[in-house]
Amino acid sequence: MHLELPRLSASRAAFLASLAISALSACGGDPKPPPIPDPPVVTLTITEANAAPKVKIRLLVSGCDPVAQTEIYDREVFLKTVPYTSGSMDFELAANELKYTSGLAATLALHAKVTCSDGRSNVSQPQAATFLPVTKVVKDADPNGQVVTDFFVAEGNGTGVNFIGCGNPTTGVGTLFRVDANGALQQSVALGVPCNASTVYTDLHPTTNKRWVWTPGARAVAVHQNFTISGTSKPTIFLSSLSMMNNGDALIADDDNIVYRLPHDSGIGAPKWTFASQWPLVAPPLQKGSDVLVAFMKQPEVTTSKVLQIVVARLDANGTGDLVPVSERAILNYNGDFGSPPLASFSPDGTVLYLAFPLGNNQSSIQACRVDVTGCEGSGLKWNSPALP
Incomplete structure (x- = not known):
């Protein structure tokens, strides 16, 4: 005797199949992908730049354990990798590791790129700085004080170097200062010439031991190595140029196209000769x-x-x-x-x-x-x- 099993209708079979699939899913079928971790947070801070032997930076990375690689860039230019591990860490950039594209100082825009061991990466916000490489920095004991004037020239070298600059003290009278390598004031003399970014200091003449200090639109002064004044142009002559002659005298030209030969030992005296150009x-x-x-x-x-x-x-x-x-x-x-x-x-x-x-x-x-x-x-x-x- 044969018994026939009851047959399911097509709609009932589909319903049971969907129940089975739902049960399998509930019991651990295809899992959902895990959420993608956030990129690491990278912070770069420039702690010392300007005039210094090296550029000092500080790095802090969070959300990346461990860090596989840390790279330092100046804009898009790769500079170096640093051995960052964790926490706040300090690093240095040597003067020869930077690029100088516009003179003695480097204009920087530094950022760090960090790559985690799992491949995630991120970059810090760029930090701007101007770096002038020097071998030594002399600071005034007063945080608001200055060791030298804003603009100056160096005389000598090594430990015997002196710095000479023209400044306008509280008296308002342009004054020439000399300080030594430790920032100690050695000498000063009032010039009677306004001092600004355009003030020019000629080289010291090898025979007279004098240099000319002059400001365009103002006067010229002959200053001896011992900081005594031996010659100056008349206050009615407004200089446009100056060059030193072989004997230490000055050839000066004014705004009226007149050329003068001014002796270096004339006091406030008349020039030796004048030439008035018609052109x-x-x-x-x-x-x-x-x-x-x-x-x-x-x-x-x-x-x-x-x-x-x-x-x-x-x-x-x-x-x-x-x-x-x-x-x-x-x-x-x-x-x-x-x-x-x-x-x-x-x-x-x-x-x-x-x-x-x-x-x-x-x-x-x-x-x-x-x-x-x-x-x-x-x-x-x-x-x-x-x-x-």
């Missing part, structure tokens, strides 16, 4: 042997106002009174604006005049012309630069 000076005068070279921009023909000349005149360096040129040479003809003379400078030996002409888009070019050849072309043209930013 705008374009370069600081320079002594070359028994001559003084003076460069000016000239308009040779009034009817052709756009045609201009650069002329180099030679003066008698040992003359007296009101001088006239011994000779003149037009070393360059060009089309230009008489109201915008080029910037210019003689080479140290006086054989070349460098002329900077403005171009569009805030660019310029430099032309190097021989001063002993008429026309800056052929053998008279030393070189011509490409467009410079």
